[in-house]
Amino acid sequence: MIFQRRDVYLWLLGGSAGSFNPIRRFIQQMPFQVHVAIVVCMHRLRSLRMGMVEAMGGTQGWVVLEPDDKTIIQGGHIYIAPADYHLLVEPEGYFSLSVDEPVHFSRPSIDVLLEAVVGARWPRAGAALLSGANKDGAWGLYRMYRAGYFTAVQEPSDAEMPTMPQAALSLFEPHRRFTADRLVEVCLYALSL
Amino acid sequence: MFNEALPEIPDGELERFFQIMLTQYGMDFREYAPASLKRRLGTVLKRYSLSSLSLLNQRLLSQPEYLDLFINEITVSTTELFRDxxxxxxxxxxxxxxxxxxxxxxxxxxxxxxxxxxxxxxxxxxxxxxxxxxxxxxxxxxxxxxxxxxxxxxxxxxxxxxxxxxxxxxxxxxxxxxxxxxxxxxxxxxxxxxxxxxxxxxxxxxxxxxxxxxxxxxxxxxxxxxxxxxxxxxxxxxxxxxxxxxxxxxxxxxxxxxxxxxxxxxxxxxxxxxxxx
Structure with a gap:
């Protein structure tokens, strides 16, 4: 089965403690883009199977959902990584889930998602890493940077929990540093490249 | 200090892996979802300090007794009492x-x-x-x-x-x-x-x-x-x-x-x- 879905731009957001409000604000404010899929990988309690989509509130026309395994990636959609599964992007244009061991004590892991995008050689993608109390996502973002994708990191001084952005900045200087209130702007810039 | 790097899995070595598993052991991994399979293989390589999949391929070819251990490593055993x-x-x-x-x-x-x-x-x-x-x-x-x-x-x-x-x-x-x-x-x-x-x-x-x-x-x-x-x-x-x-x-x-x-x-x-x- 071959899917022709790889024309979609993947905008990836990773965060942990302190990232929920900035990500929710972004989701509420981001103008609808038919060729963009937003993928959110946020650490959360494994028991919280339901309610994350509703907690994100209204959007500018995006469809918000937690993908099932093998859900086809479509533009105009916001995908929230489900609790207690890793979320991966497959080269053929759909998501896969896995219950492999947690990475940095986290499942879903931001590293796993970002590295899968690199491994899938997804044609167009960008990623932003936000507040968090561990270093999950830093390595994956660096892999994206090295692979030529757009990368952005929240200013540690702006982050409620600076460990995660600091971990990324200890590895490389991303294309953009941002404060949470400029996240929509950063995304629109990435899309314009 | 970061220690996250998993060895990368080039497509050619992955094809060789598929071939060995199929011809030597009758196991077909070709229709496993590639992103998670590659990640899993990378984890196994790292655990055994193997720098490339070709080294694992060699081991699978020369040491059939290694197969059980490898299968144990490559399959995912996450489960729990009354999960979900x-x-x-x-x-x-x-x-x-x-x-x-x-x-x-x-x-x-x-x-x-x-x-x-x-x-x-x-x-x-x-x-x-x-x-x-x-x-x-x-x-x-x-x-x-x-x-x-x-x-x-x-x-x-x-x-x-x-x-x-x-x-x-x-x-x-x-x-x-x-x-x-x-x-x-x-x-x-x-x-x-x-x-x-x-x-x-x-x-x-x-x-x-x-x-x-x-x-x-x-x-x-x-x-x-x-x-x-x-x-x-x-x-x-x-x-x-x-x-x-x-x-x-x-x-x-x-x-x-x-x-x-x-x-x-x-x-x-x-x-x-x-x-x-």
């Missing part, structure tokens, strides 16, 4: 009444791994008064996991989680009714496995070996491509009696499976289906 408690509650409330009146209850656990799922089922059957007429078949590709499953002994650190899950499914039933602590392990009562047969079986390449009233295949399909999911689900549905129950993982989907037409949904959220009569 609400799914077990739904199974008991919605599926068991449909099965209770049948003369026998043959249950197939596909990809049972280290056995917590079949123990969960045995406890649920006991508490529902159905265990005496049940026969459970627990299969997996991983011989080492099956051996571990037959011991029914787990690290004591899991006790809290297991107690919590058990309470969510069967309120008021203490874990101590079914498991005891001994030498740092949580050991389940051997009577729970009296009606269980553990069998090495590869659902990808082998046919089902029986007919069942209930089949569980949870969080295994996620490792397959849509094409392989379709093939495997067809086998699972074929193996069910008319009116039999299929339970898959709560985030797994039958979207790509033609055999889904032969099922009706019993609980869509918990992914419990019934084969049409």
């Amino acid at each position: 408690p609400s799914a077990w509650v739904a199974l008991r409330q919605q599926a068991f009444p449909l099965l209770a009146g049948l003369p026998q209850l043959r249950i197939w656990h596909v990809g049972v791994s280290t056995g917590e799922e079949v123990l969960s089922m045995a406890i649920l059957l006991q508490e529902s008064g159905l265990y005496a007429k049940a026969q459970l078949f627990a299969t997996d590709i991983d011989q080492r996991a099956l051996e571990q499953a037959q011991k029914a002994a787990y690290p004591l650190r899991l006790k809290g989680l297991y107690q919590q899950n058990l309470q969510a499914v069967l309120p008021g039933i203490p874990l101590a009714k079914y498991a005891r602590e001994e030498e740092g392990k949580l050991i389940f009562h051997p009577s729970l496995l009296e009606r269980v047969r553990f069998i090495r079986h590869n659902i990808v390449s082998e046919s089902p070996f029986g007919e069942y009233e209930l089949v569980l295949c949870r969080n295994l399909l996620i490792y397959f491509t849509p094409t392989l999911q379709d093939k495997v689900v067809t086998k699972l549905v074929d193996s069910l009696i008319p009116g039999g129950i299929l339970m898959i993982g709560t985030k797994e989907s039958l979207f790509w499976c033609k055999a889904a037409k032969r099922l009706t949904s019993l609980n869509e959220i918990e992914r419990i289906y019934r084969k049409r009569l």
